[in-house]
Amino acid sequence: MLKICGSVSIFILLFLTVWVLSFSQNKNPKLDQANLLYLSDSPSVEDDSLAILLYEQVLDLAPDPLEASAFVEAAERLGNLYQTYGKVEEAVKSYRKGFTLKRAYQLSDTLLYAHHLYLGEALFGLSKLDSSLYHLQQAEKLQEKITDSAQPERLNNALGVYFFETGNYIRSIAYFEKAESYLRSDQGEYEKYARYSFLSNKASALYRLEKFDSAQSIYSHLLDLGINTEQIRINLANTFIEAGETEKAIQVLEAVSRSYAEASTSYHNLMIKALLQRNEMDQIKNSLDLAEVVFEQDKISRHSLQRGIFLSLWGDYHQKRGEFPLALEFYQKAIVQLLPGFDDESVLTNPAEFSMGISSFTLFEILVKKAKTAWWLAEKDSNYFDLGLQTWRAAFGLAQFIAVNFDNDEARVFLGEKALEAFEEGIELLHHFAIQTNQPDLMREAFAWAEQSKANGLKVGAKQESIKRAHGLPEALIQEERNLLFSISRINQKQYGELSPETRKALESQMVDLQVKLSRLREKFKEFPGFDGKQESLFDPDSFIVSLPSGTALLSIFMSENFLFTFYVLDGDFSWKAISVEQIKLQAIDAWIQDIAKISGGNRYQLTEGITEFSNVLLGDLTTEISSAKELIIIPQGIFNSLPFELLPDHEGKLLLEKLPVSYQFSAQFVQPVALGFEQSRMLGYAPFSQSGSLNGFASLQTSSDELRPFGDRALLGPQATKASFMGNAPSAQVIHLATHAVASSEDPNQAFITFYGEEDDFRLFAPELAYQSLDQAKLIYLSACETGVGKLSNSEGLISLARSLSFAGAEQMVISLWVSEDRVSAYLANKFYAYALDGESFSNALRMAKLDLLRDPEMAQFHHPFFWANYRLIGQPSVASSSSGWLYPMVGFIILLFVGIWVWLVFYRQS
Structure with a gap:
């Protein structure tokens, strides 16, 4: 038949x-x-x-x-x-x-x-x-x-796979969701298999973002579909291994059929990882040998991710056995396997250039393993120290390269968190060698790494935005981006409130569409100068130390697993200190911060024993040096981002506030001297809630107009203070004051916003839209609203807040608040601040003097507790004399010399 x-x-x-x-x-x-x-x-x-x-x-x-x-x-x-x-x-x-x-x-x-x-x-x-x-x-x-x-579903999935494999997991998820949105129930078996593929890809991206619960949920659902169940089990086991749940991982792997497992390279790699977690050395060796046979049979070519991982696992095995030279050899082979264009298998070499290829994160992890192994060898053979140092630099250079090639802030923040652990390990080991070899100058490198680890995503993103605003991009592309950001903002507006599940799902679908369009648009930017993804030079501590203006002190804090490191710079001198974490009572510090932020008026403030002890440990012998400085810039990290350092006492009980101006920065990479002064005619103030009665659910701020007295007719009140007015006028202003309401979000920073006068959807300016405004002309933005410096805490990037958005937009300096504000105090501080600033004081000193005036004013006695004023801080820059007057002193000197010369000539002529 x-x-x-x-x-x-x-x-x-x-x-x-x-x-x-x-x-x-x-x-x-x-x-x-x-x-x-x-x-x-x-x-x-x-x-x-x-x-x-x-x-x-x-x-x-x-x-x-x-x-x-x-x-x-x-x-x-x-x-x-x-x-x-x-x-x-x-x-x-x-x-x-x-x-x-x-x-x-x-x-x-x-x-x-x-x-x-x-x-x-x-x-x-x-x-x-x-x-x-x-x-x-x-x-x-x-x-x-x-x-x-x-074939939109196939195309969007292909783009999702591209961005997944190059490490841009957030962007890949948007494409996988977009691909899934094209599927229809009338497509029969095709719809079933395609949905399986897209969901599987999305789960893999979620796992890479360490959202293990979400990934596991998707994989469990996919098992019910009955498609490619063996591979799904392997993927599910992978999430358990990465989450440190070894036993669950092994349980899932044991459910994989024997025939499938024996032929699967990813299965073998995962089983070896699980055994490494269990530290079962004999079984690890057997599994490595079995896997070697599978890889040889498959004849896997160069640049295979699984083979690169396998070679790295050989390195892990030898490293656990203390066979460090062998471990180095296998790590080097893994690097060669994963990096196109790099073929040198000598362990003494490292890649100097990178390309965005498959497994960028895996390559970074292997470079870190190689660096640590080299330094373990250096304990007995100092010749390996330089190799380790070069390898750390290569790893951090790769992290920088990846950040430059990402096109969105979320991906860079994730990268920063992933890289932070390596920075912590590298700095601790470098400190160990600095002590062991009596080479304290090695800690300059540690200082560089500490600063590279802080807010690097913000630095890269802000620079690209600056390039975009300054030159190169056609106005049509910039306007197209603005339109998309406005549409995204509108979706955010609509999501703000109670919605039916159907409406919320529809809005989420629209958001995915817009994000994909935005990603597509930003890829076009790479065709222009400055957007080609070329690697930037890394932070140079020596150049930075000599460039800091005379009298400006900088105190940077970096916390690793075992130490709190402080780095101090003043007048070309550099010093550092490593404080055991056991000496730092973090819970007591956090409790102290929370108490200040919540205390009610009328209570007397007293220094606690815990904060006094912390101040002594942190500042110690720096107290005298700090007292001799003109201003102090603090570079905090982690929990210390919320600490009001002005309240730290010295050994005499005097607060830093009383000694000198204190400002803050995201990283020393952002510190750049700026000229004093601004044009009073280019001040711009907004007080949308200055009238009585609530507006859009927000209470009246009737004293907010008092904050704008120094602005004269450049103060926009009530109906004048619209979002459209801000977006149209702010780009040309040098000083912008926003006396308004703001809403922070510690869950989703994109939902944070500043309010203006308006109706329905036109009064909120959300953080993403704010970040892409053109505020390069702004010497200062004063955000007089509640919690404008508050947001989701990232240990590497700091607080993801409205202040971060302003930095993206190009603001040179900004005054922000860490908790809720009191209206009368806000008005008092603002008026005093501008009086001093207009009189020629630096912004940091103007804010300090305003606070001191408040504390000395008997009529404001009920507001002397730090709750009312310590929430205001300046994210600022060191100030130098205005360039407009820079010619004056040389010219005066020249004239004096000229007259002296004439006088000498006349005397000599008469005598002759």
């Missing part, structure tokens, strides 16, 4: 072939026959082989102009057939043949949609990532012009 059916099928196929050849308008029988074979419902290997041969023969010839479109399609189909049989290089050439034909015959770009899509996928498989992304994005552009032949 089967033979009869086969004969009938062959007869029908031959009949169709003859029919097509008889009536074809192409007059190209080979092309017609190849197309018929390609479109067959169940082609055999022989059919495909014949189709490949026919397409090759056809494409060797130049087509008739009327057949050119058919030849372009033939190039795509031949490429697809090559891919089916693993001939990826040949597939690439065939797709590119289609581009050549399109150009030669001036055909429509839409004919190349599938070429771009499939070529992008093929190039990705060849690790040619830049070219892959280019073609996938070209397909994105064409997709809007295509209807029936478009």
